Amino acid sequence: MSNLIYSNQRQAYGEELLALGAKNPNIVVCDADLSKSTMTYPFSQKYPERFFEMGIAEANMTGFAAGLSLAGKIAVTNSFAVFSAGRSYDQIRQGIAIGKLNVKINGSSAGLSDFGDGATHQSVEDIAIMRAIPNMTVLVPADSPQLRRMVHWMMDHAGPVYLRICRNNLPEICPADVDPVRPAVMMEGSDLALVACGVMVYPAMQAARALREEGVSCRVINVPCLKPFPDEEVARLCRGVKGVVTAEEHSIIGGLTSAVAWALRGSGLPLEAVAIMDMFGQSAQNVEELMAHYHLTDRDIVQKAKAVLASRS
Amino acid sequence: MNELTVEQLQQKAAQLRRDVAAMIGPGRTGHLGGACSLADIVTVLYYKLMRHRPEEPRWPERDRFILSKGHGALIQYAALGDMGYYPKEEQKTLKDLGSRLQGHPDMLKLPGVEANTGSLGQGLSIAAGLAAGLRLDGKDSRVFCCVGDGEMAEGQIWEAAMAAAAFGLDNLIAIVDINGLQATGSIRERFDTRPYQPKWEAFGWHTIELDGHDIQAIIDAFEKAFQVKGNPVALLAKTVKGKGFAFAENNAAFHNGTMTQEQFDMAMAGGAQ
Numbered sequence: 036m037s038n039l040i041y042s043n044q045r046q047a048y049g050e051e052l053l054a055l056g057a058k059n060p061n062i063v064v065c066d067a068d069l070s071k072s073t074m075t076y077p078f079s080q081k082y083p084e085r086f087f088e089m090g091i092a093e094a095n096m097t098g099f100a101a102g103l104s105l106a107g108k109i110a111v112t113n114s115f116a117v118f119s120a121g122r123s124y125d126q127i128r129q130g131i132a133i134g135k136l137n138v139k140i141n142g143s144s145a146g147l148s149d150f151g152d153g154a155t156h157q158s159v160e161d162i163a164i165m166r167a168i169p170n171m172t173v174l175v176p177a178d179s180p181q182l183r184r185m186v187h188w189m190m191d192h193a194g195p196v197y198l199r200i201c202r203n204n205l206p207e208i209c210p211a212d213v214d215p216v217r218p219a220v221m222m223e224g225s226d227l228a229l230v231a232c233g234v235m236v237y238p239a240m241q242a243a244r245a246l247r248e249e250g251v252s253c254r255v256i257n258v259p260c261l262k263p264f265p266d267e268e269v270a271r272l273c274r275g276v277k278g279v280v281t282a283e284e285h286s287i288i289g290g291l292t293s294a295v296a297w298a299l300r301g302s303g304l305p306l307e308a309v310a311i312m313d314m315f316g317q318s319a320q321n322v323e324e325l326m327a328h329y330h331l332t333d334r335d336i337v338q339k340a341k342a343v344l345a346s347r348s
Numbered sequence: 349m350n351e352l353t354v355e356q357l358q359q360k361a362a363q364l365r366r367d368v369a370a371m372i373g374p375g376r377t378g379h380l381g382g383a384c385s386l387a388d389i390v391t392v393l394y395y396k397l398m399r400h401r402p403e404e405p406r407w408p409e410r411d412r413f414i415l416s417k418g419h420g421a422l423i424q425y426a427a428l429g430d431m432g433y434y435p436k437e438e439q440k441t442l443k444d445l446g447s448r449l450q451g452h453p454d455m456l457k458l459p460g461v462e463a464n465t466g467s468l469g470q471g472l473s474i475a476a477g478l479a480a481g482l483r484l485d486g487k488d489s490r491v492f493c494c495v496g497d498g499e500m501a502e503g504q505i506w507e508a509a510m511a512a513a514a515f516g517l518d519n520l521i522a523i524v525d526i527n528g529l530q531a532t533g534s535i536r537e538r539f540d541t542r543p544y545q546p547k548w549e550a551f552g553w554h555t556i557e558l559d560g561h562d563i564q565a566i567i568d569a570f571e572k573a574f575q576v577k578g579n580p581v582a583l584l585a586k587t588v589k590g591k592g593f594a595f596a597e598n599n600a601a602f603h604n605g606t607m608t609q610e611q612f613d614m615a616m617a618g619g620a621q
Contacts, residue, residue: 063481087480087515095473095507102477105412105463106485110477126504129467130474134455 039206045143047179048200049074051186052111056082062190063108065089065096073113073143073200093118097126097140104136109190115149116142116199120161124168131195132170139189140165140197146234146284147311147329148202150322157316163289165197166262172196173262174216175291177236178205181259184215199233203322206237209257216260218268224252227280227340228273232258232291235282235309235331242282242336251340261291266298278305278343282336284326286311305346307339352395354563360430361391361563365592366616367426371442371449374612378442381602383423385527385560385587386494392566393492394427402431405459411489412462412478416471416505417496417525418452419604424461425449433460469502471495472522476512476580479520490574494523498530500541506551512580513552520580521573522553525560527589529600548582560585 056062056078065087070076079086087103089096093114100110112119119142120127131138142161149156165173174189174196176182182200189196213219221236222243231239236257243253256272258265273279279299283291287310296306311329319325326332352360365387372378390413394400398411415424422442429436434448441447448457452466462478465471475493482489495505512520524544528535535541548555554576558569566585573581589603590596595611607615 063484084484089511090507090514092507092511094470094504095476095511098470098473098504098508099477099480099511101463102474102479103481105474105478106481107408108481108484110481125467126470126473129464130470133464 041204041206042179043204044176044179044182044200045072045074045202047183048141048186049077051183052078053081055186055190056085059109059190061107061109062111063087063103064111064113065100066113067091067093067096067118069114069143073141075113093122094126097123098130100138101126101130101136104138109137109139111139111141113141113143115156116145116158116161117156120158120164120197124164127195128168132168135170135194137193138195140195141200142197143200144202145199146201147316147325148234148322150319150325153318154315159286159311159314159316160289161199162261162285166289166294170195171262172260175199175233175259175261177233177257177259178207178209180207180211181209181215185259188215201234205234208237208240218256218258218265218272220254220272221257222253222255224254226252226276227278227343228254228256228276229280229282229336229340230256230258230269230273230291230295231282232261234284238333239282239336241333242340245333245337246340251344253340258291261294264294264298269295269298270302273299273302273304276304277347278307280307280309280336280339280343282309284311284331286313288313305343307343309335309339357391357395357563360395361387362592362618364391364423364426364430366618367430367439368422369593369607369612369615371422371425371439372607374607374609377604377606379419379422379604380593380596380607381529381589381599381605382417382420382496382525382527384591384593384596385525385589386420386423387592388561388563389494389523389566389585390423390427392563392570394431396567397570398492399489402433402460405433409487409489412491414463414471414475414478414491414493415453415465416475416493417468417499418466418471420494420525421451421453424453425458428458428460434458468496468499469504472505472508472512475520476508476515476517479512479517480515483517483519489519491520492523493520494525497524497526497528497541497544498535500524501539509548509551509553516578517580518577521570522580522582524582524584525587526585527587529589529598529603531600531603533600544584548584552579553582554579555582555584557584558586560587561591
């Protein structure tokens with residue numbers, strides 16, 4: 036896999052926003068003093084009249100975006116995921132979700148991807164918060180190509196959407212021709228299902244390759260839409276295997292694992308999870324160090340896969 | 349409807365207050381006080397100044413009314429029902445399971461409601477975004493946003509105040525309902541949100557102080573506000589919580605209170621002057 040192309044979701048997001056801004060004059064963008072990090076900066080320069088620098092005031096930005104959508108705009112808010120989902124939770128719940136307003140919420144530098152900034156800036160629970168709100172759609176792209184198509188999908192979709200974006204470069208793994216929000220089989224296999232989202236899809240694929248060397252055949256499933264969760268599709272894709280391992284860069288509570296466990300209820304399939312075990316993050320010099328510390332690597336997936344198999348024998 | 353005289357508007361406000369009391373009914377609990385403090389302002393807006401079409405609630409050119417103090421919903425419901433946004437008979441279903449008249453305003457349920465408010469501090473942000481969006485489209489629609497004096501303890505109000513001034517939203521008019529009481533009693537004895545005029549001025553707003561129960565003064569204040577260019581305007585309206593019903597006036601118990609049968613009969617007999 037040495038020929039992998041690495042690219043940045045934030046960069047891709049900024050480019051798609053710019054491209055969509057040219058096509059659709061109804062798109063209006065708000066940022067809370069992070070435009071050079073969320074990559075809304077190019078949009079702000081090209082379309083200053085449709086860009087609102089809201090200052091370091093995420094709650095107001097979110098309510099303001101609700102108002103813009105009431106005026107018929109597709110309003111996009113941008114901040115780090117911890118702030119988008121955390122500081123603005125009540126504004127999203129009350130002002131946007133109850134009324135099903137057409138606001139798109141960018142949770143940038145999500146998960147542990149802002150490795151240097153520590154617990155205050157690492158969103159381990161943003162998916163859980165957003166999933167718990169009725170009427171929300173929650174999207175977690177696995178790479179830049181998937182994100183690009185998701186941004187288009189999101190702008191065409193009427194209603195509130197939370198989009199979780201990684202800060203760091205990621206390998207491009209998603210084929211160009213698949214639906215960006217449907218579950219996709221990344222690798223075929225028959226013994227185990229490895230169900231992953233976001234930055235954990237590639238480690239799940241690496242784990243599947245390692246397990247193949249040991250004679251274990253794994254089906255790798257990328258689930259990009261965490262809500263509404265495709266219960267039946269995921270259950271169908273897990274049919275016939277001996278067990279399931281989930282992989283997510285998020286708390287074990289309320290994210291992919293919770294959703295998969297519910298989707299597989301009654302199936303009798305043993306389930307293991309690679310996730311953050313109800314802890315906050317911390318600073319590190321690079322993201323790999325953090326992922327290893329919180330047991331979010333391909334090796335951890337291999338280990339859980341073996342545990343699932345062992346539980347069957 | 350623009351032709352109503354000051355006296356007719358006063359009578360209309362009194363009728364809307366009675367409608368609010370009737371919606372709540374005897375022995376049931378409802379936000380009477382904060383609805384009544386707003387009655388005269390809401391009457392002037394809906395019956396004289398706002399451009400709107402009850403038969404076409406989503407008319408794109410309409411002015412918008414955002415009730416940031418969402419618990420004041422009943423006075424808006426009274427006006428909307430009286431004007432034909434929904435059948436007035438529905439008022440007796442207030443807070444019933446399945447009713448379009450929720451405890452706090454719901455834009456997807458009741459025609460004429462523009463936003464979901466009630467989690468305090470959020471309506472001014474929504475109103476500012478709405479004003480900015482309308483301005484982007486070159487519309488001359490105005491956005492009126494009613495904020496409570498207790499609500500001004502919410503930090504988001506001041507975030508929104510800064511933003512509206514920074515963006516020069518002169519199509520946005522905030523009405524601060526200064527009735528002096530919050531749920532548990534006197535604001536100044538609890539968390540003093542005063543002084544109002546210097547705060548709003550410091551945040552870049554043009555301010556106008558007025559008696560929020562003097563119909564002519566309310567009309568004059570709005571007319572002055574419409575002349576202001578380049579800044580949002582805050583109408584600082586001195587009001588009386590529970591205004592119009594002697595038993596409820598300046599009585600924090602009627603923030604969300606229950607009328608006895610006797611009090612209810614008094615209200616229906618024209619307790620509103």
